[in-house]
Amino acid sequence: MKPYKVILSGGGTGGHIYPAIAIAKEIQRRHPDTEFLFVGAQNRMEMEKVPQAGFAIEGLNITGIQRSLSVENLKFPFRLLSSLRKSGKILKQFKPDVVIGTGGFASGPLLKKAVGKKIPALIQEQNSYAGITNKLLAKSVQKICVAYDDMGRYFPESKIIKTGNPVRSDVLEIEGKRNDAFAKYELSPNSKVVLVIGGSLGAKAINILISEQLPLFKKLGVQVLWQTGKLYYERYKDLESDDVRVMAYIDQMDLAYASADVIISRAGASSVSELCIVGKATIFIPSPNVAEDHQTKNAKAIEKEDGAILIKESELNKKFESALEILMTNETRREELGANMKLLALPNATNDIVDEVEKLLGVGSGK
Incomplete structure (x- = not known):
């Protein structure tokens, strides 16, 4: 059987990067032949941290929308279109079996193009208040892994799995x-x-x-x-x-x-x-x-x-x-x-998330 191919996208802060790395490492532990590609934002910390963890990464020319009036906000539509085009090329070349988004503006264009191509997709929301990127993607992805109760305020209940957040082992x-x-x-x-x-x-x-x-x-x-x-x-x-x-x-x-x-x-x-x-x-x-x-x-x-x-x-x-x-x-x-x-800890978060990824890949638990 050919190796699985997995794209993980997210970044901007460590809170989006480290969960993605933890998920990738658990998939790698279960399926050592898996091919991985991370997609992040150019000039953000993921471009340094992901290679340090041993994974390849592609950068998109994307930034978040600033809360104050700025020149950067005027550039946003052009950067978004550029990032959508590049995401399409990445997906065409890499041909992933599944795409995983861990939040942050970097994951938006990649996940948007992936679900448009009917590629199985999962997003992981770390916070008790859902980020705008994940809220926009929620209707299109198959699974939404969360860390808090009452997330049905933001996402379709049928897609929610409470797993907790991946942490450093x-x-x-x-x-x-x-x-x-x-x-x-x-x-x-x-x-x-x-x-x-x-x-x-x-x-x-x-x-x-x-x-x-x-x-x-x-x-x-x-x-x-x-x-x-x-x-x-x-x-x-x-x-x-x-x-x-x-x-x-x-x-x-x-x-x-x-x-x-x-x-x-x-x-x-x-x-x-x-x-x-x-x-x-x-x-x-x-x-x-x-x-x-x-x-x-x-x-x-x-x-x-x-x-x-x-x-x-x-x-x-x-x-x-x-x-x-x-x-x-x-x-x-x-x-x-x-x-x-x-009492509030969810120490098996990484395992539980990867269980859901494996369901999208059509394999057993593999533990």
Whole structure:
């Protein structure tokens, strides 16, 4: 039997790229001869991250629509037409058996052309608020894998499968890694650790907050493992001390999670899914600068189940200090939040999504 040929399309942010890579690797594990091609947006991070993961990628000249008036918006129709034409050529040359979209503007043209050619297609929606690309594609694809309940507000119920979001395999099991984590990051096992993660590029508001609250961390006697993001590292690297580790990027998130007693994070879909699996007390500080404020909606879905604390950027001055003090001094509350969050985890997401892909390919589970 000839090898399967699979196209995965999505990108713009890590939240769209890493799930696609995780899905591809699971398909590859089950069907080693599969041929893969990723399709992303030119000059975005997928053009670097996908080849690093060992997969080929083609780039489309496509960008999202800006929320403010800009010259880029005037170029959008021309870029869309160009991307649709290139997508058609990619599909004609590669001849995929199935196409998978993980969201972001890059996946729109490719999936649109694929469903027009009757190629089986699946989309994966990571957020509790569906993105515009996936909403536009929903009527045409065969399967829609989601991570939250009540997604029938956006998609046809008959196509929805609740799978959760794919996460990095190394974070599925962090038990027993705490000592290794302390050694790697030169942390003391005698003091509690706060892990701060604002994304690979960084989060301006979170970095400002941490820099201003270093006296509070010192007063509470806690250590800080602080990922500033590469855009902000130079600004904050001099704040490193015996109790504060400042890093541009954390490359072993399993060890970082293992070291933490409390986590401060944005609320992107991938981060939320990982943190549910990790099951540590978390303060979510959602970015307000994302489409439809979807990070706040993601965090609210966890807060509603008493699985995390949500603090909006506009309320940090009023709420952060007291929230952190409660978590650092009340072990029972930390454990309660962590346990409630872990109940929301969907650790088999990648397997479940690939099960659905295999149905579209017309094969058994293959596990």
